[in-house]
Structure formats: structure tokens, C-alpha cells
Amino acid sequence: MKHVHLLSIGYEWVLDHLPEDVALSNSKGAVEDSTAEHCLALILASLRELPRAYQLQTEESWSRLWTSSLHGSNVVVLGVGGVGTAIIERLKPFKPAKITGVASTARTINGGIDVVSIENVHQLLPSAEIVICALPHTPQTQGLIGKEFMDRMRDGALLVNVGRGPIIATAALIKELETGRLRAALDVTDPEPLPVGHALWNAPGCIITPHMAGDTGQFVELVSELATRQVQLLSSGQTPLNLVR
Known part of the structure; x- marks a missing residue:
């Protein structure tokens, strides 16, 4: 399985560049x-x-x-x-x-x-x-x-x-x-x-301000935990979180 996980909520910018056979997830819950x-x-x-x-x-x-x-x-x-x-x-x-x-x-x-x-x-x-x-x-x-x-x-x-x-x-x-x-x-x-x-x-x-609303130490911690969890789910054959495609 090919998969891209984004360290952001927004994902519209990547869709035109992503092959159809690649799944996509975002970091919902980490930046809000x-x-x-x-x-x-x-x-x-x-x-x-x-x-x-x-x-x-x-x-x-x-x-x-x-x-x-x-x-x-x-x-x-x-x-x-x-x-x-x-x-x-x-x-x-x-x-x-x-x-x-x-x-x-x-x-x-x-x-x-x-x-x-x-x-x-x-x-x-x-x-x-x-x-x-x-x-x-x-x-x-x-x-x-x-x-x-x-x-x-x-x-x-x-x-x-x-x-x-x-x-x-x-x-x-x-x-x-x-x-x-x-x-x-x-x-x-x-x-x-x-x-x-x-x-x-x-x-x-x-x-x-220069698009910095999400740029905090807490965000880095949360998004890192989520990325690690995604790798664990994918490696064990489970469905990753926050699938948007």
C-alpha cells in the first residue's frame, strides 16, 4: 500500500500531485x-x-x-x-x-x-x-x-x-x-x-503573521505522535487514521 501522511489539516494543495493509487491522510486533531x-x-x-x-x-x-x-x-x-x-x-x-x-x-x-x-x-x-x-x-x-x-x-x-x-x-x-x-x-x-x-x-x-498559527511546540508533539501512530497502523495492516482519500 502506498500512503502519504500530511503534517497538516489542509490537503487540497497535494491532490493534483498525488497518483491515484496513493492513499492520503491528514493531521486532524493536532493543529486545531x-x-x-x-x-x-x-x-x-x-x-x-x-x-x-x-x-x-x-x-x-x-x-x-x-x-x-x-x-x-x-x-x-x-x-x-x-x-x-x-x-x-x-x-x-x-x-x-x-x-x-x-x-x-x-x-x-x-x-x-x-x-x-x-x-x-x-x-x-x-x-x-x-x-x-x-x-x-x-x-x-x-x-x-x-x-x-x-x-x-x-x-x-x-x-x-x-x-x-x-x-x-x-x-x-x-x-x-x-x-x-x-x-x-x-x-x-x-x-x-x-x-x-x-x-x-x-x-x-x-x-x-506569516502562516504561523499552528507553529507551536505542542503542535510538534501532537503531530509527531500521530505520525508515529500512522506508521504503526500501516505496518500492522490496519487502516490509518484521518483518511481523506
Whole structure:
């Protein structure tokens, strides 16, 4: 049996390069918690204006900042898979006014969190202070967050992306950031890596981290344990975990 095991959740990028007779598994369960933790860090850093506070520190300026807050905010989470649900669980202690999930089908999850169908996402945007993308990159999600999507977002809203860069139309986002109408916190971008001199680097109201949400020591430990388990299962003729093909 030929088998490839990925040290990530995302696998769409490898499918075109994988022969049909090769099975594929991912590392579901190893990266969700670290990604959700990083997502919360991005949200809090942006809402509480920590980059501005650090700038004031370097200037030795004791100037208090009045900021927005996760507490009392209306939050929309695009994608309620492993990462999305982990993010939702971490949002709850901050007491947002409302959390709404968005997925391919409407349902209720996690003790009463409403999930709206992706076809109806535009109805949620005018009242959302925070929109979080935790979607995979597929033909259906490519460019999902484009000009029309952003036009419906309320003034001052924060757009967070810990999914995949191409889900957001970068040119449209830059225009919104340059006018100051929207803010963004991005762990993934399009293009990626973001080249030197790209307009997104210095766009106002934007925090960027270099696709590092899962990069923790705990992730390394978990993903190593899973990879070892996969080898043990395969060597004993058993079905490996997390088969995606």
C-alpha cells in the first residue's frame, strides 16, 4: 500500500500531485487548538490596538487608548470544522453579544450556536463587528470574500483569516484598508509568502503573521505522535487514521 501522511489539516494543495493509487491522510486533531489560540491572539491584538500601544511604548509615551472589544461584539465564523469549532469554544468566555457559524448547511452546534448556510452569509455581515474565516481553499471558497462581500460588512468591522489566503480577494481588501473602513488580521495571504514591497504589508489597520498559527511546540508533539501512530497502523495492516482519500 502506498500512503502519504500530511503534517497538516489542509490537503487540497497535494491532490493534483498525488497518483491515484496513493492513499492520503491528514493531521486532524493536532493543529486545531493552536490555530484557534492564534486566531484569538490576532483578534485581541487588533481590537485592543496592541500594535499602536507598542508604538507608544517605543516612543515612551504614556497615552491611554480607548479601543473596541470582543466582549459585546457580534461575531461571524466562516467554517465550523475542527478549527472553526475550536475558535468558537475560545470565543465564548469573552462574552460576545452573539456568535454565528457559517457552513454549507444550516444547523445548530456546540450547545446552541446557530449555523447559517453559506448562501445566506450576506445577511449576517451588516451587523457583524468581527468576521473570522476558517474555511479550506476549494473552488467554491476561492475569492468568496470579495468586493461584494466586503461592501456588506459594517464600517469598522474586523476581518480575520486563519483559513487560506485565496479565499480573500487581496486587491479588494487593500482598498478597504486604505480607506480605513475595515480592519484585518491575517495569518494567511494571497500571494503567499507575501513578497517584499507588497501593499498589504503596510496597509493601515492590518496585522499580518506569516502562516504561523499552528507553529507551536505542542503542535510538534501532537503531530509527531500521530505520525508515529500512522506508521504503526500501516505496518500492522490496519487502516490509518484521518483518511481523506
